[in-house]
Amino acid sequence: xxxxxxxxxxxxxxxxxxxxxxxxxxxxxxxxxxxxxxxxxxxxxxxxxxxxxxxxxxxxxxxxxxxxxxxxxxxxxxxxxxxxxxxxxxxxxxxxxxxxxxxxxxxxxxxxxxxxxxxxxxxxxxxxxxxxxxxxxxxxxxxxxxxxxxxxxxxxxxxxxxxxxxxxxxxxxxxxxxxxxxxxxxxxxxxxxxxxxxxxxxxxxxxxxxxxxxxxxxxxxxxxxxxxxxxxxxxxxxxxxxxxxxxxxxxxxxxxxxxxxxxxxxxxxxxxxxxxxxxxxxxxxxxxxxxxxxxxxxxxxxxxxxxxxxxxxxxxxxxxxxxxxx
Amino acid sequence: xxxxxxxxxxxxxxxxxxxxxxxxxxxxxxxxxxxxxxxxxxxxxxxxxxxxxxxxxxxxxxxxxxxxxxxxxxxxxxxxxxxxxxxxxxxxxxxxxxxxxxxxxxxxxxxxxxxxxxxxxxxxxxxxxxxxxxxxxxxxxxxxxxxxxxxxxxxxxxxxxxxxxxxxxxxxxxxxxxxxxxxxxxxxxxxxxxxxxxxxxxxxxxxxxxxxxxxxxxxxxxxxxxxxxxxxxxxxxxxxxxxxxxxxxxxxxxxxxxxxxxxxxxxxxxxxxxxxxxxxxxxxxxxxxxxxxxxxxxxxxxxxxxxxxxxxxxxxxxxxxxxxxxxxxx
Numbered sequence: 001x002x003x004x005x006x007x008x009x010x011x012x013x014x015x016x017x018x019x020x021x022x023x024x025x026x027x028x029x030x031x032x033x034x035x036x037x038x039x040x041x042x043x044x045x046x047x048x049x050x051x052x053x054x055x056x057x058x059x060x061x062x063x064x065x066x067x068x069x070x071x072x073x074x075x076x077x078x079x080x081x082x083x084x085x086x087x088x089x090x091x092x093x094x095x096x097x098x099x100x101x102x103x104x105x106x107x108x109x110x111x112x113x114x115x116x117x118x119x120x121x122x123x124x125x126x127x128x129x130x131x132x133x134x135x136x137x138x139x140x141x142x143x144x145x146x147x148x149x150x151x152x153x154x155x156x157x158x159x160x161x162x163x164x165x166x167x168x169x170x171x172x173x174x175x176x177x178x179x180x181x182x183x184x185x186x187x188x189x190x191x192x193x194x195x196x197x198x199x200x201x202x203x204x205x206x207x208x209x210x211x212x213x214x215x216x217x218x219x220x221x222x223x224x225x226x227x228x229x230x231x232x233x234x235x236x237x238x239x240x241x242x243x244x245x246x247x248x249x250x251x252x253x254x255x256x257x258x259x260x261x262x263x264x265x266x267x268x269x270x271x272x273x274x275x276x277x278x279x280x281x282x283x284x285x286x287x288x289x290x291x292x293x294x295x296x297x298x299x300x301x302x303x304x305x306x307x308x309x310x311x312x313x314x315x316x317x318x319x320x321x322x323x324x325x326x
Numbered sequence: 327x328x329x330x331x332x333x334x335x336x337x338x339x340x341x342x343x344x345x346x347x348x349x350x351x352x353x354x355x356x357x358x359x360x361x362x363x364x365x366x367x368x369x370x371x372x373x374x375x376x377x378x379x380x381x382x383x384x385x386x387x388x389x390x391x392x393x394x395x396x397x398x399x400x401x402x403x404x405x406x407x408x409x410x411x412x413x414x415x416x417x418x419x420x421x422x423x424x425x426x427x428x429x430x431x432x433x434x435x436x437x438x439x440x441x442x443x444x445x446x447x448x449x450x451x452x453x454x455x456x457x458x459x460x461x462x463x464x465x466x467x468x469x470x471x472x473x474x475x476x477x478x479x480x481x482x483x484x485x486x487x488x489x490x491x492x493x494x495x496x497x498x499x500x501x502x503x504x505x506x507x508x509x510x511x512x513x514x515x516x517x518x519x520x521x522x523x524x525x526x527x528x529x530x531x532x533x534x535x536x537x538x539x540x541x542x543x544x545x546x547x548x549x550x551x552x553x554x555x556x557x558x559x560x561x562x563x564x565x566x567x568x569x570x571x572x573x574x575x576x577x578x579x580x581x582x583x584x585x586x587x588x589x590x591x592x593x594x595x596x597x598x599x600x601x602x603x604x605x606x607x608x609x610x611x612x613x614x615x616x617x618x619x620x621x622x623x624x625x626x627x628x629x630x631x632x633x634x635x636x637x638x639x640x641x642x643x644x645x646x647x648x649x650x651x652x653x654x655x656x
Contacts, residue, residue, distance in 0.1 A: 060450070113634050114588050116396070116450065120575060121630040128623030135620060244458055257451045290465035290566075297459020304455070308445055 006254025007266040009306065013299075014273050021276065025283045031159025033279060038165035041275040043068065043223040043230065045168040045268060047242065048249045049175035050219030052267045055250050056179070057212050058192040058259030059115035063104065064220040065242035066126035067097050069235070071224025073130045076138035076234025086144045094221045100126065101217025105210035119213075123243070130236040137235040140228060148229050164226045171219065176264040188212060192259025248296050249274055252303050256311075273299065337636075338584060338600050345604060349611040356614070365487035369610060371495075377606030378494040379404070379570070381599045382553040383577035384584070385498075385505050386546030388598035391581050393539050394522040394590030395442060395449035397546045400577055402460025403434045404554030404570030409467040411555045412564035415475035423480060427555045428548055434460070435547020439540035457574070464566035474563035484559025494556045498599075501549065506595050515593075518542060522590025579626065580605055583633050 022029040038045075047064045054061045071093050078089035104122045108115050152160035179185035187208050190198040199205045228234055247257075253270030255262025277295045281287045349369070350356045359368040383400050390397045407427040414423045434456060441452035475481075486493040509515035520528040521535045529535045553573075558564045582588065583604055584597035605626070612621050 107631075107634075111635060117578070117582065117588060117630065117634060120578070121627045121634065124575075124623045124627035124630065128620060128625075128627055131618070131620030131623065135618070244454070247454065248458060251451070257448055288465070288470050290462040290470065293462030294459050294466070297455050297462065300455045300458060304447060304451055305445065308447060 005310070006261075006303075006307065007263055007269070010252060010254050010266050010269045010273070010303075014269050014276065017273065017276050017280075021280050021283070025280075028279065028283060031155045031157035035155065035159035035161050035165065037272065037275040037279055038168065039162045039230070040278070041271050042162075042164040042168040043227040043239070044242065044245060044249065044274070045271045046171050046223040046226060047216075047220050048246045048253075048267045048271050049172055049264055050216035051246045051250050052175070052253070052255055052262055052264050053179065053188055053212050054115075054216045055247070055255050055257060056192045056259055056262045057188045057208070058195065059108070059209075059212065060119065060247070060257075061101075061104075061122075061213065061216045061220075062116065062119040062243045063100075063122035063126055064216065064223075064246060065239045066123045066130070067100065067217055067220035068224040068227055068239035068242060069237065070126045070130040070133075071097060071221050072228040072231070072234040072238050073133045073138065073236050074234070075225060075228050076140050077133055079140055079142045080138055086142050090225055093225070094218060097221030097224070098214050098218040101214040101220075102210050104217070105213030106206075108213065109206045109209040115213075127236070133236065134234070135236055137233050139233045145229060145232055149232065164229050167222070167226055171222065172264060172268045175219075176268075179264050184208075184211070189260060192256075192261070194260075245274065245296075248300050252299050254303070254307075256307055257304075335585070335594070335597050335600065338597055338604065341583075342600060342604050342607065345607045345611060349607060349614060352611060353614040361490055364490060365492060366490045369614065371492060373603065373606050373610050374495045375492045376610070377602050378498045379553040379557050380573060380576045380580055380605060381498045381602040382501060382549050382556070383573055384580040384598040384602045385501055385595060386542075386549030387574075387577045388581045388584065388586050388593045388595055389505075389509070389518060389542040390449070390546045391578070391586055391588060392518050392522045392590055392593035393542050394525070395539065395542070396453065396578065396588070397438060397543065397550075398450065398453040398574050399434065399438060399456035399460055400546065400550040400553075401570035401572065401574040402457050402464065403431055403547055403550035404557060404573060405461055405464035405564075405566050406434065406467065407431050407551035407554035408558035408564040408569045409464040409473065409566050411480060412473040412475050412558050413467060415477040415480045420477075420479040420483075423477075424555065428551045431547040431549075431551020431554070432544055433547075434551070435544035436540070438547065439543030442543060443536045443539035461566060464564075464569070468564055468566045470566070472563050472565045476562070480555075480559050481562055482559075484556055484562070494560070497552065497556065501552065502595060502599055505545075509595070519590075519592050522592075524591075576605055577602075579630060583629070 018028070027033065047068065051061060051064065074093050074096070075089050078084040078092065079086050084092070100122065104118055107113060108118050148163045151163045153166070155161055179188065187198070187203045190201065190203050191205065191208055195205060224239070227239060231238065249270035250262070250267050251257060251270070252273055253262070253266030253268070255266060274296060277292055281289065281291055346356075353369065356369045359366055359370065387397055387400065407430050410430050411423050411427040414426055438453050438456060441447045441455070442449050445452075483493055483497075488496045509518065517528070517533050518538055520531070520533050521538045525535050550570075554570060557569055580601035581598045583601035584594055584599075586593045586598060608625055608629070609622055612625065613619060
């Protein structure tokens with residue numbers, strides 16, 4: 001039940017938006033466009049799943065964009081220059097990014113520092129490290145890349161459900177199950193509700209913090225690999241600012257930034273809404289790309305304001321019996 | 327407060343001196359100054375000049391952070407005000423241009439302040455909205471182009487000199503003195519600190535916390551707008567995509583290096599500006615040393631971590647860590 005109403009609102013906004021777009025440009029309502037939307041936003045959906053866990057636990061992870069950038073460069077160099085087999089390179093970068101996230105989580109917990117500033121340092125560190133590896137775009141020519149980018153499930157109506165879209169859908173579903181059905185997921189909600197209460201109730205706060213940031217960085221690493229499939233290259237400046245898009249998607253999806261409430265499904269819908277805005281602007285042709293940012297900002301505001309109202313409404317009954325409200 | 331300054335700022339002053347010495351070792355003519363066409367030139371002046379935008383941002387940011395807030399939108403506000411200044415520069419006089427650009431900063435600050443203080447949103451979230459939308463708005467103003475201008479008045483703001491001192495540096499100094507006089511010359515600074523220390527207690531004690539919070543965000547917006555105008559004047563153009571990009575992070579870093587806690591409750595304007603100078607001295611040092619500028623980010627990351635660990639309430643010397651590790655093992 002948690003976070004259901006905001007998710008419903010997000011879903012209604014998505015459906016209404018889609019219908020409006022489809023009325024204006026009937027071609028939008030085709031599997032081809034929808035599949036492209038999924039493919040274009042695959043990496044965003046993957047990172048946003050990890051970010052949902054972090055934000056529900058009451059934290060924030062600003063380093064994800066840089067981790068994606070680092071991953072693309074690392075994978076490209078490992079395959080093209082250091083002669084690693086692609087799968088070994090993938091395993092190495094996933095281990096590296098998981099360790100990176102665990103380290104950030106450990107620093108946040110051990111030194112009791114705000115996640116905001118610790119992951120900010122992580123963002124500088126990962127971006128700086130990717131600059132050190134290479135400042136140029138490194139094309140990837142390994143055969144696995146063409147295999148993966150050619151692979152697609154053909155859907156009726158000309159849609160191609162690409163491999164990266166499938167990876168994203170699997171991760172979103174896995175993330176949703178992990179959050180809703182496991183003890184780990186329950187602990188994430190507990191942490192976001194109140195750290196102290198969670199720890200009194202026997203949640204190992206330190207371990208959880210480390211695992212949550214590990215999960216976020218790991219998913220950012222996977223998103224980086226997906227991003228390199230998508231672009232076929234590694235570039236140290238790729239995915240700059242993705243952390244903002246990700247946080248926006250999570251918030252639009254109805255997750256409270258104060259923690260304790262939210263869902264992966266909502267986040268997925270948030271990603272789709274952002275993708276829809278982008279698609280609409282592409283279809284329109286006269287609108288410029290900066291309208292995406294303004295529209296995202298307006299949506300962000302609308303959803304945060306809505307959350308604010310809902311929190312206020314939720315508090316009111318508790319106060320009214322005391323007769324203290326005017 | 328001023329009497330306490332030397333003791334509180336010792337670490338920062340020491341750090342600045344160490345970095346300056348490193349820069350001197352890297353580039354022997356680092357401290358050389360020369361006067362040319364009525365303006366001072368030299369690496370030191372360069373540090374001051376290039377550090378101006380971050381110093382201005384940190385002046386506003388430090389007050390926001392003192393109230394336990396944060397303003398992520400300052401980079402976007404810089405882009406907006408720069409775009410406005412550049413678009414108006416060739417058709418209007420300097421007063422109109424400045425009024426419009428600073429007015430835009432004021433409105434942005436009011437918006438942030440309204441969200442945080444009246445609607446009660448979390449500062450990170452509230453200012454995130456403008457951070458995302460602001461750059462879009464700036465691009466709307468410049469219509470996606472890089473707007474250039476030739477108005478000598480505005481160019482003077484970025485490249486001129488007053489008594490040999492570059493105008494941006496003079497402006498930053500003026501703003502530091504003005505802000506210092508207002509917040510430390512009156513009880514305002516104390517009230518801001520009280521708001522950050524414990525908003526509820528301050529409210530009950532009669533501090534107008536809402537007005538305080540609104541005011542610091544407005545001031546932060548104005549400072550950011552001024553920084554945006556100077557940045558635009560410096561390059562004689564406005565680039566909505568890149569003006570002030572990531573500077574919000576530098577400004578927060580400057581404030582943190584200056585010893586202002588992110589948990590609010592106390593602040594030092596002078597040390598925040600010193601923090602901005604430390605960042606710029608490092609940047610310039612890396613450039614002078616011939617290392618690729620990419621090292622900047624790594625060095626910054628290490629500095630942030632070091633400062634954070636020093637500030638960490640859990641870390642009062644090595645004993646703290648040891649006890650903790652033992653504690654978690656047991």
